[in-house]
Amino acid sequence: MSLRTVLASELSPIKANAWLVAGVAPRPIALASTVNEHGVRNLAPFSFFNAFGSNPPMVAFAPNRRGRDGTVKHTYLNATATGQFVIAAVSHAMVQQMNLASAEYGDGEDEFPKAGLTPLPARFVDAALVAESPFQMECRLHREVELGQGPGSGLMLIGEVLCFHVQEHLMKGDLPNPTAMDHVGRSGGAWYTRASGDALFELGKPMGRPIGFEALPDALKQSRILTGNDLGRLAHAETLPDLGSMTARPGDPGDAEGLERAIQSVLQEGDLPEAWRLVGLRVRL
Numbered sequence: 669m670s671l672r673t674v675l676a677s678e679l680s681p682i683k684a685n686a687w688l689v690a691g692v693a694p695r696p697i698a699l700a701s702t703v704n705e706h707g708v709r710n711l712a713p714f715s716f717f718n719a720f721g722s723n724p725p726m727v728a729f730a731p732n733r734r735g736r737d738g739t740v741k742h743t744y745l746n747a748t749a750t751g752q753f754v755i756a757a758v759s760h761a762m763v764q765q766m767n768l769a770s771a772e773y774g775d776g777e778d779e780f781p782k783a784g785l786t787p788l789p790a791r792f793v794d795a796a797l798v799a800e801s802p803f804q805m806e807c808r809l810h811r812e813v814e815l816g817q818g819p820g821s822g823l824m825l826i827g828e829v830l831c832f833h834v835q836e837h838l839m840k841g842d843l844p845n846p847t848a849m850d851h852v853g854r855s856g857g858a859w860y861t862r863a864s865g866d867a868l869f870e871l872g873k874p875m876g877r878p879i880g881f882e883a884l885p886d887a888l889k890q891s892r893i894l895t896g897n898d899l900g901r902l903a904h905a906e907t908l909p910d911l912g913s914m915t916a917r918p919g920d921p922g923d924a925e926g927l928e929r930a931i932q933s934v935l936q937e938g939d940l941p942e943a944w945r946l947v948g949l950r951v952r953l
């Protein structure tokens with residue numbers, strides 16, 4: 669596989685942004701609600717956003733200088749003037765309204781009515797909650813980090829989370845249900861992703877110290893059928909099973925390709941003991 673390499677120093681800020689958003693994806697979207705010093709509301713989405721610590725809980729997002737002319741955005745001005753903001757998560761049901769809130773409205777223009785989203789009073793900050801959002805955080809500005817000076821340069825706002833809000837029906841036990849949030853993420857260009865249905869899958873943490881790829885039999889590692897994910901599942905075992913003790917059963921394939929396809933198929937069903945039994949047969953060929 670050949671690699672295309674571009675030097676960041678040779679890219680214009682707009683091109684550098686296009687490279688970043690194509691590769692750093694999908695990104696969660698923060699719908700940032702702020703007020704200016706006169707209490708006028710502002711709402712805009714930001715996908716340069718994530719969580720960075722949990723003691724205390726900290727999030728950061730970046731209302732950067734505009735790539736076009738280097739001017740700063742209302743969200744940045746409001747959050748730094750008042751020291752507070754609300755971050756509202758974006759679900760698929762509100763994606764068009766989120767997009768409307770990203771339009772460049774003038775100074776002091778409230779994006780809530782423009783986007784048709786409903787402001788609700790927050791508990792600790794003057795910025796409004798967004799009634800339609802599944803999950804929200806009231807934040808106090810912890811620190812502002814300037815990441816350069818010119819057009820497109822980063823202005824990162826780190827906020828301490830004062831409280832979380834989640835729509836009650838999205839709770840499962842005492843936590844928000846990850847499979848019910850229907851989050852939307854931003855990819856490169858004008859592409860988005862939706863975290864629901866087949867797009868969601870579970871991947872448990874490795875238990876203890878997995879044997880790792882290198883401990884797998886060479887015959888498997890050289891397979892043209894088994895993929896990195898197939899081998900990765902086997903490499904999660906805590907100890908290499910005794911392959912010599914695996915017994916054949918009627919109907920087992922007798923050739924390498926047949927066995928590898930059978931291993932792949934039982935791995936996809938999550939039947940690890942059966943996969944290892946077939947691996948035992950494969951390595952004895």
Ligand SMILES: Cc1cc2nc3c(=O)[nH]c(=O)nc-3n(C[C@H](O)[C@H](O)[C@H](O)COP(=O)(O)O)c2cc1C
Pocket residue numbers: 697710711712713714715716717730731732733740741742743744766767769770771772773854
């Ligand atoms: C999904 C999405 C994600 C965005 N992410 C960012 C971002 O991370 N940083 C940024 O500066 N602008 C981002 N924008 C553009 C801002 O939303 C846009 O500049 C907006 O007009 C800023 O509004 P304001 O001046 O009211 O703060 C994004 C737009 C969309 C639609």
